[in-house]
Amino acid sequence: MKIKVIVTLKNGVLDPQGKAIQQTLNGMGFESIKEVRQGKYFDIEVNENEETKAKSKVEDMCKKLLANLVIEDFKII
């Protein structure tokens, strides 16, 4: 089954990439944009039929590889 994960920077961690996107958008005429923060998204195909098992496997993967828990949070959706 397919599991989707979003990895985002924790609040308070600087996001220069998001800032650059925000400034570009402002420059393009989208002046109402106050903040942009960029994160990562993963679509993971797990060979496992039980949803809870697949999700716990993906959680393990996030902790070990996909997210840097010092500065990032992850959310399985």
Place this chain on the structure above:
Amino acid sequence: MKIKVIVTLKNGVLDPQGKAIQQTLNGMGFESIKEVRQGKYFDIEVNENEETKAKSKVEDMCKKLLANLVIEDFKII
């Protein structure tokens, strides 16, 4: 209000980054992972109280800057 956007590669477009993640996960013992595809995630703070207006603004931004519609799809969530 905060609008979230996911930008993913279209089906059929090669994703070497996702492939590398999949192979690394397989090598770490997660052998049940069949495919990983990576995308981008944006958290956008729009200075607009009406949800439909904010979303239509973000859709416009996706088409003009955030997504390359030749190879990518976007989803506002």
